[in-house]
Amino acid sequence: xxxxxxxxxxxxxxxxxxxxxxxxxxxxxxxxxxxxxxxxxxxxxxxxxxxxxxxxx
Numbered sequence: 001x002x003x004x005x006x007x008x009x010x011x012x013x014x015x016x017x018x019x020x021x022x023x024x025x026x027x028x029x030x031x032x033x034x035x036x037x038x039x040x041x042x043x044x045x046x047x048x049x050x051x052x053x054x055x056x057x
Contacts, residue, residue, distance in 0.1 A: 016046045
């Protein structure tokens with residue numbers, strides 16, 4: 001993987017983290033099954049991206 005690929009992956013992680021923050025805020029304002037699922041999906045995306053990033057080490 002090149003430095004550009006790593007930078008792209010880091011950017012994806014940052015964006016996915018922002019999605020987690022948005023999902024958590026929505027769930028805090030309006031607790032619902034849909035918002036809970038959205039938080040779980042966003043966290044799973046971050047976890048998957050972090051796993052890929054750690055695999056590069």
